Amino acid sequence: MATLSQLLEVPSLGLSLLQAGPGDPELSWVSITELLSLSDYLEGGEIIMTTGLSLGADDPGWRDFVAGLSRARVAAIGFGVGVNHDTVPAPLLHAASAYRVALFEIPLPVPFIAVSKAVAGLLRSDELRAARSALQVQLRLLDSARGTQDPAEVLASISQATGRQLALLSGPDRVLASTQGFERDGAELVALDTDGSLRLAIAGSGPLTPEGSSVIAAGAMALGFSVRSDRASDRAERARWELLTGRILDGTFPAETAEVLSPGLSLPATVRAVAVQGAPEDISAWRREPRLGIDRLIGSTEELAGGLARAWQIVDGELPEPAVTRIEQHGLDLVVGRAVAPSGLPLSVRSAVSRLRDLPGRASLYAEPRRAHAIWADRDSPFLEAVLALGHSREHGAVALSREVLGPLSAAAAGGDAAAEPDRDLLCDTLAALFASDGQRGPAAAALGIHRNTLRDRVTRIERLTGRSLASAADRAELWFALRAEELA
Structure with missing residues (x-):
């Protein structure tokens, strides 16, 4: 932004700072007036130039004049000497000090129009710098559409250039990527595809500069290009x-x-x-x-x-x-x-x-x-998870417990034990089908696609190999636990 210090440094104007304001005010415009009440017509950041035509050198009205401009948050007051007053009136200087409003002197023969042109030049130069900076950001964003830049990095670049918080949304409310501190409430949404399933959410207060708007447009294009490119080869x-x-x-x-x-x-x-x-x-x-x-x-x-x-x-x-x-x-x-x-x-x-x-x-x-x-x-099997945490060796933990219960039907035995049951998988599937059908043999046989007599023969083999009876609740619990532990291990 163009600032008061830059204006004061223009050598051809010969401006003198009489009273400094808070910091180095940013300039938005310049206005010439002899009105005493101007605050209702200002937006803030203006330089107000006057020759003091309406007030005398010792008039107490200078205090009200400065108070109104202070409320309007003007950047500074420029007082032209040698027209209506030979020097800056003391009440004006005291009021500027009291309200901390910057005050500078414009000497003769410098016309107010020269100051206006200087401010306009500073604003124009600032706009060109902003435009060049925005163009560089836009080029980087558009290049990212052809590269491998992560969407979060694209959003960060837009945020840095505009001061906005952004997010890439998919579907109703899924956030694919966002800048830190993004809040969905009140965010403006920009569709990045034809069906609106992918959107750019923009949050922040205050008006966007034209450069900021162009950066957001370029960022939306980059994200949209990337999405369409992804979908083309989806x-x-x-x-x-x-x-x-x-x-x-x-x-x-x-x-x-x-x-x-x-x-x-x-x-x-x-x-x-x-x-x-x-x-x-x-x-x-x-x-x-x-x-x-x-x-x-x-x-x-x-x-x-x-x-x-x-x-x-x-x-x-x-x-x-x-x-x-x-x-x-x-x-x-x-x-x-x-x-x-x-x-x-x-x-x-x-x-x-x-x-x-x-x-x-x-x-x-x-x-x-x-x-x-x-x-x-x-989460749904905390007891089994606790047992599995004991270890997976053949000597202790879940594997050892399963081997103890299942014997020749255990996975450990099938891993190379000469005593392993060759039909282990078949019998374990039979046992699992029985558990899934709550012990009812008719549904279990139907699920396995076998006759009930075949199921009965397999149950007899399971009971012989494991040394446990499916008629016993305790034995059934041990067999179920051993099977589940092996599945999870």
Whole structure:
């Protein structure tokens, strides 16, 4: 901004500062007047020039004159000497001191128009500097649309240039990125795509300068270009992310491979695998939302029996709630796996798989009102989690407990023990089906697709191999616990 000190430094004017105001006032305009009451016509930041035609040298009215200009927050008073007064009147000088309003002397033969032109020149130079600065910001913002600059960095650049707080919104109220201190209330929304699903929210008070408006326009264009570019190649890009996510979840690729598709993408210290289940159209709508960073780690959609579909997503292990909320907003059911290091994602997948049977299934799709069902593998099984924390060695902890109960049916035995049961998986699935059907053998046999007599023979083998009877509540509890511990471990 143009300031009073810059005006006083113009050598051709010969202005003399008689009384300083608070700081170095910024100039907005210049006005010439001989009126005594001018405050109602001012907006603040003006220089008021006068020759004192209406007041005498000792008139006490000078105090009221200065008081009114002080209330109007003028930048300074310029007094022209040698026309109506040979010197600046003492009451004017005292009033300027009392109200802390800057006062300077304009000597003869300097005309007021020369001061006005000087102020106009300073304002014009300031506007040019602001325009050049805004242009540089705009160029950086537009360049970011072709580069890999994060949306949060784009928002920070806009905020620094305009003093506004901004956020990038998706859907009704999901915040993809924002500047620090952004408050949604009262924010202006700018659509970045044709359907309005992606918007730029702008918060802040006071009028925007033309340069600030142009910076926001350039930033909106940069963000919009980036989004449209992403959507233009969305199908191929999604296929790449699906393939990569599937390989990471099954342990084929290390989690760090994600940097291949997004250089600079850093996975959090802990992650979780989330199974998302629901109607195929709801899964599709959830997947189509704009995504950034780790949110893009979504596997391919799997069609299930009964008109259901399922997909897997990798989320932040310490802060999974935003991703979970986004899934629930689409009316989708989900199972959140245990928090693990990125290298342990297959363990998180297994913990989620073990709880999939607890999801409500197809019937929930038609419930009114529809309510998403969320299961947390670690939060909903605190006792099992406590046991798992004991360790995973063959000598102690969950593995040792499961081996003690299941014997030849345990995973530890299957890992190389000569005494392992060759039909271990078949018998463990039978045992799990019995538990899922609350011990009712008819539904269990139907779920397995076998005859009741075949089920009875398998139960006899299970009881012989484990040394436990399914007719005993205590034995059933031990067998259930051993199976669940192995699934989570």
